Structures are given as structure tokens and as C-alpha cells.
Amino acid sequence: MQNSRITTFKLKDMKTRGEKIAVLTCYDYSTAKMLDEAGIEVLLVGDSLGMVVLGYDSTIPVTMEDMLIHTKAVSRGAKNAMVVADMPFMSYQVSVEDSVRNAGRFLQEGGANAVKLEGGREITRIIKAIDDAGIPVMGHLGLTPQSINKLGGYRVQGRDEAAGRRMLNNALALQDAGVFAIVLECIPAPLAKIISERIDIPVIGIGAGVGCDGQVLVIHDMLGLYTTVSPKFAKKYADLHSVILEAVGRYSSDVKEQRFPGPEHSFDLHETELGKLY
């Protein structure tokens, strides 16, 4: 039987052939089934779920247990897409042993195919150890939301030559450490293009311009489901917020006006049985 699952090798091959890679975040079973059916190559169980699903104002409070519940749900729905689980804050910063154990849980318990970690040169020791354990690792540079307190806000990164060079060097260091792809978040498009051209592994951009090897968006942003904040780079492909408000409003008035449930949504009782009840 041929395995149609997207692998790190298939992604690398797509880069080589110049075929762009479509990645979306995903947090539940039903959405995973739809994205899989649509042919999205990678489903990222992002710790952005802390904001768009759990209602926190950053990704910092997200725990391993939160991530595992959602990773399991997505893995059950994804038959062909690669499932990448985001390692949450403090699951890989404490020690190498901790990091490998936590990364392993995403594959063993969560059913994921790979994990993602935020950071550059400073985490290459951890990436190597996870990779040595047979766990594919995706890197993440630029705006790294788990470091928001250090970065001083959600703003574009790598805007001058020194910062740009640092990012390129970090990308090369991550590649040497064994990552199979790198997410570049919220950086100038020309810098992302240079990095994509200088490294051999796929670069997936979010707010990083069209020169990357693929793109990722937060599904709640692109479907218009999360209205608390909306980054400039998040193109809205649908306005499900309005669709849901309209549908829920109609339901509510149908209930109040007794238009729902109709006979087609109700179960009848044979009249002889009904008679006995009176």
C-alpha cells in the first residue's frame, strides 16, 4: 500500500521543484478532516490556540496538556497532511532531557509527525537531541510569540542589517542542527527571500512575503473567526464571524417563534400508543 502522508522528504522535494507549500494551523478533528480533504500539506497545531481557542491574551499560558489534547484531535482527522505540534512555552527551555521527553509525547501520545520550536542558535543543542531521538523538528524565527516579553511587542523583526544577518545566521544554524523546515514570522519580505534562497530546507512564511517556499496562516484569522486582533499579514478568505452571527440569530428567532423544530426534525408516536397516554 502506498503511503500518501506528506513527509519531510516530500516537502524538501517541493522546494527543489519550486512548488509552494500550503500550511494552516488546526486545532480540532472536524477542521483537520476538511483541511486534509482540501489538500493542505501541513497542519500546524500552533500554540496560537491559546489565543484563538482558549481566549488567553498570549501563547505563554499554554501547557503541554492543552497542546496534547488538540494534537490528538487533529491527528485523528488528518490522513494525508503532516501534523506538526508546537512545543509550548517551558516545555523545551529547561533541559535537554525534558525537551526530548516532551517532544516524544507529541508523537507517542498526540500522533503528530513532527514538532516546532521557537528560537535560533541558543536552542540548537535541544534541536539536535530531539532530532537524534528520531523526531523531525521545524524551526521558527523572527517574531517568536513565546518571547513576547523580551521582544517588547508584536512587531516586525529583522529591520536592519545587523538583525537581518543575525536571522540568516540563525537560519543556517537551525539547518545545521537538523530542522526540516523553518517558519519565518513577521519579517521584511526581501530578508525572507534571501533566507529562503540561502538555505536548502523549506522556509514557510507568515507575514514574510511571497519569496518563501510556502505560507502559513492561523485558520481563525483567514476564516474571519477571531476578531480580537487582526495582524496586517492575515488575509481574510471568509467572514465566518458574520455567517455564524446570521445563522445563530435565525436559529434564536425560529426557537422563539416556534418555527423550529418542524415535523421533519421531530419524532412521531403511533396514535394507539398516544391514546394510552391520555
Ligand code: KIV
Ligand atoms: O502558533 C502558531 O500558530 C504559529 C504560527 C503562527 C506559525 O506558530
